[in-house]
Amino acid sequence: MRGCLAIYRRELLILKKKFFRQLASMSVGPLLYLVAFGLGMGQGVQVQGRSYLEFLIPGLVAMSSMTQAFAIASEINIARFYWRIFEEFQAAPIRNIAYVTGEVLAGITRALLSVVVILLIGLLSGVSLSYNIFFWLAVVLNSFLFASLAVGLAMVVKSHADQALLTNFFITPMAFLGGTFFPVDRMPVWAQKILHFLPLTHAAKIIRSSAFGLTPDRFSYLLLAGLGTMLFVVAFLCVNKAKE
Amino acid sequence: MIRIEKLTKNYRTIQALKGVNLQVNEGELFAYLGPNGSGKTTTIKILTGLANPTSGDAYVHGYHVVRETLEAKRQCGLVPQTINLDHELTVDENLDIHGRLFHMSARERAARIDELLDYVGIRERRNSPIKHLSGGMKRRVMVARAMMHAPKILFMDEPTVGLDPTIRRRIWSLVKSIQQSGSTIFLTTHYIEEAEFLAERVAFLDEGRIVAVDTPQNLMARLGTWALDEIVNGDMETIFFQSREEANRHLGKQQGGFTLRRVNLEDVFLSVTGKKVVP
Incomplete structure (x- = not known):
């Protein structure tokens, strides 16, 4: 437990040192999407009986919690390949599970921070939705899943460039196709079937349902929790891969 | 330990x-x-x-x-x-x-x-x-x-x-x-x-x-106390002596073209491997 808290504490210190830079970087993307898609393109457009801006905000929450949780991989890579601090953790008497838990918690923290930024931007744009327990549970599960994926991948990649490649091939397409900017059910049936395999599709669906005050789909929660746990175990198993 | x-x-x-x-x-x-x-x-x-x-x-x-x-x-x-x-x-x-x-x-x-x-x-x-x-x-x-x-x-x-x-x-x-x-x-x-x-x-x-x-002392003592570096046919050779007098006798009236110095650990490494300890 102490080892996990030490890892988490270090990541928080790093986040604190770069807090305003991080905050600015977390705000730029959602702001652009809100202006371009919400205020520009989506003006007067109704989706699922709501204004497009109301539809967009939960989608951005899902996307941002994914990208910010996944961004912990970059921090790990910098520590591993650039500053070589990963050696310091490996020489310490802490278990692999403590290391993974500390980093995943740091990923979730970053994700939650980015979600708060989006909700504030949404409030300033006049969008007020229901941010209830189901909403936050979905956000945490989505962040947990992608932070676990990030830690696992960060352990097996051989360079920072490999990590960027994975982001370009998996995270960016998912960000656009996982029900963030448009309802998945508007896609052709064959595409819908494929998109239902993406965890972000489920995350966007339940985050949106909760935010709209509807009953979210339990299966999606279970799926995110199950897949997240599986990826957490994989990340734990991958730590030894990074050893040599 | x-x-x-x-x-x-x-x-x-x-x-x-x-x-x-x-x-x-x-x-x-x-x-x-x-x-x-x-x-x-x-x-x-x-x-x-x-x-x-x-x-x-x-x-x-x-x-x-x-x-x-x-x-x-x-x-x-x-x-x-x-x-x-x-x-x-x-x-x-x-x-x-x-x-x-x-x-x-x-x-x-x-x-x-x-x-x-x-x-x-x-x-x-x-x-x-x-x-x-x-x-x-x-x-x-x-x-x-x-x-x-x-x-x-x-x-x-x-x-x-x-x-x-x-x-x-x-x-x-x-x-x-x-x-x-x-x-x-x-x-x-x-x-x-x-x-x-x-x-x-x-x-x-x-x-x-x-x-x-x-110990460094024992390793160096195996070779001697003094080392004479000289160029022989374009290659540097090192000869080891137990005393300075012995090295002087070997040199005779030779003037220049050599370096007489204390034996060091690099000599030991060279003698056991034939390599230099440099990056």
Whole structure:
């Protein structure tokens, strides 16, 4: 437990040192999407009986919690390949599970921070939705899943460039196709079937349902929790891969 | 204190260690010498839990480095070859995180940080981010960090590489004082004079094998006391003598074209391997 808290504490210190830079970087993307898609393109457009801006905000929450949780991989890579601090953790008497838990918690923290930024931007744009327990549970599960994926991948990649490649091939397409900017059910049936395999599709669906005050789909929660746990175990198993 | 038995390590097609056997005693300052790529860092990585051996056994303070890895790690402090401090964080924060990783309480950490900052002479920079420190200061922070949890054994992998001679000597004094406080020190270096000055015993490693282990004095005495370097047919040859008189007799009336000097550890390494200990 102490080892996990030490890892988490270090990541928080790093986040604190770069807090305003991080905050600015977390705000730029959602702001652009809100202006371009919400205020520009989506003006007067109704989706699922709501204004497009109301539809967009939960989608951005899902996307941002994914990208910010996944961004912990970059921090790990910098520590591993650039500053070589990963050696310091490996020489310490802490278990692999403590290391993974500390980093995943740091990923979730970053994700939650980015979600708060989006909700504030949404409030300033006049969008007020229901941010209830189901909403936050979905956000945490989505962040947990992608932070676990990030830690696992960060352990097996051989360079920072490999990590960027994975982001370009998996995270960016998912960000656009996982029900963030448009309802998945508007896609052709064959595409819908494929998109239902993406965890972000489920995350966007339940985050949106909760935010709209509807009953979210339990299966999606279970799926995110199950897949997240599986990826957490994989990340734990991958730590030894990074050893040599 | 450190026991290594038939240790091997393979990296794909490269055999980095080929059956190393070694014993380092408690309180000893032991130097592990060899050219780059000879397996020095690999040995340290295995002993500190950063790499697993392919075969063989290694124990630190009685704990097996693989089977009892957490206990073994608690006994070790590591000063790695490359500076691996958190550059965004301050000196204090770097030491504090290390203390947390080694399960020290808040009170223990605060007291130890105060003590170590004085010890390595860097107290006035405790709140400076690492990125604002000089190379020598960073090295001293690395030594302080490795000593934070009061390890039984301190592993120092090329601790003075890239430092200017003045700073290097400052680090040497620090290493000596750490040893005098009762710690066992396992030092790798390719600076021969560093090993000669610091070490009580040395081991020479060449292509993954230990080729000689003894005190620097005994190893050098095997060759003689004086070494005569001279150019013979375009190649430098070194001849060893037990006394200066013997060397003078050999030289006869020869004027110039030679250097007469004391035997050093590099001569020992050359004589057992035919190679120079330089990067």
